Amino acid sequence: MKIAFIGGGNMASALISGLAGKFTAGSNIHVVDPNAGALDKLHAAHGVTTAGTVDAAVAASDVVVLSVKPQQMRDVAASLKQHLRSDALVLSIAAGIRGADLARWLGGHAAIVRTMPNTPALIGRGITGMVAMQGVSDAQKAAADAIMKAVGETVWLDDEAMIDPVTGVSGSGPAYVFYFLEAMQQAAVELGLSAEQGRELAVATFAGAAELAKRSDEPLSVLRERVTSKGGTTYAALTSMEQSGVKEAVVNAVKAASARGRELGEELGRD
Numbered sequence: 383m384k385i386a387f388i389g390g391g392n393m394a395s396a397l398i399s400g401l402a403g404k405f406t407a408g409s410n411i412h413v414v415d416p417n418a419g420a421l422d423k424l425h426a427a428h429g430v431t432t433a434g435t436v437d438a439a440v441a442a443s444d445v446v447v448l449s450v451k452p453q454q455m456r457d458v459a460a461s462l463k464q465h466l467r468s469d470a471l472v473l474s475i476a477a478g479i480r481g482a483d484l485a486r487w488l489g490g491h492a493a494i495v496r497t498m499p500n501t502p503a504l505i506g507r508g509i510t511g512m513v514a515m516q517g518v519s520d521a522q523k524a525a526a527d528a529i530m531k532a533v534g535e536t537v538w539l540d541d542e543a544m545i546d547p548v549t550g551v552s553g554s555g556p557a558y559v560f561y562f563l564e565a566m567q568q569a570a571v572e573l574g575l576s577a578e579q580g581r582e583l584a585v586a587t588f589a590g591a592a593e594l595a596k597r598s599d600e601p602l603s604v605l606r607e608r609v610t611s612k613g614g615t616t617y618a619a620l621t622s623m624e625q626s627g628v629k630e631a632v633v634n635a636v637k638a639a640s641a642r643g644r645e646l647g648e649e650l651g652r653d
């Protein structure tokens with residue numbers, strides 16, 4: 383399977399790192415991006431072929447992943463449409479951009495799967511929300527699933543509108559985790575530990591707790607309560623978080639990301 387990426391930035395690089403040499407040989411992956419330095423790095427790391435603009439290798443690809451910023455998508459689609467094979471599967475990873483708009487910009491191309499991956503794909507631990515537009519065959523749906531499963535888990539959605547909530551939870555989610563880790567590290571340092579110790583303790587705690595939650599069938603609240611001894615240290619911390627409105631702030635943040643996804647689609651889809 384030949385896969386072309388249009389846009390070789392952060393998320394494309396994470397996907398390519400997860401796919402090259404595992405799902406398919408790096409030489410089966412072609413990356414188009416105007417930044418020569420980024421292309422050189424991807425070529426050196428994974429043996430992918432590269433180009434500065436859409437070219438014949440894109441036209442020869444079975445799958446074309448659209449991995450430019452949402453604001454760049456309309457122009458990219460316009461420059462891509464005359465090169466796109468009618469049977470090529472298009473995977474869009476862009477936040478917001480609606481399938482119908484993309485199909486129109488691509489001159490009525492039918493086979494489009496909208497996806498919302500996340501950067502842990504880099505280490506095969508991503509999770510991708512996916513929705514197939516009408517016109518995607520079962521074989522193409524299976525191919526899209528196989529590509530994204532090669533870099534982690536997949537969750538298929540029936541309703542395209544649900545891709546915005548997925549963006550809010552898991553697409554943007556790694557940034558919230560890193561933000562929380564930064565706060566835990568800062569607290570560790572303020573309490574006298576070194577930055578390295580703070581990072582090690584915080585990261586191991588997050589990874590361990592997340593893995594425990596993944597392997598458990600119990601409600602998350604039960605797992606939390608097991609850490610929380612009556613009148614103890616965790617109780618003191620959680621009471622402080624409640625008083626500071628941490629849960630509400632997180633809920634509002636996820637909703638803000640989801641709303642921004644919907645807004646981007648509306649803004650950028652307008653003719």
Ligand SMILES: NC(=O)C1=CN([C@@H]2O[C@H](COP(=O)(O)OP(=O)(O)OC[C@H]3O[C@@H](n4cnc5c(N)ncnc54)[C@H](OP(=O)(O)O)[C@@H]3O)[C@@H](O)[C@H]2O)C=CC1
Pocket residue numbers: 388389390391392393394414415416417420449450451452454457458475476477498499500501553554
């Ligand atoms: N980062 C993430 O965690 C996630 C991102 N996404 C989605 O992935 C997409 C890319 O995001 P991200 O990787 O963060 O963004 P980046 O800006 O890192 O990557 C986009 C790349 O596309 C390049 N580009 C611009 N115009 C063209 C063109 N005409 N042809 C080919 N390449 C072009 C950009 O170059 P230049 O910088 O010079 O413009 C840049 O290198 C977005 O749509 C985003 O919504 C989805 C899930 C998670």
Ligand SMILES: O=C(O)[C@@H]1CCC=N1
Pocket residue numbers: 477549553554
């Ligand atoms: O911040 C963004 O818009 C992209 C989409 C999800 C993660 N990063």
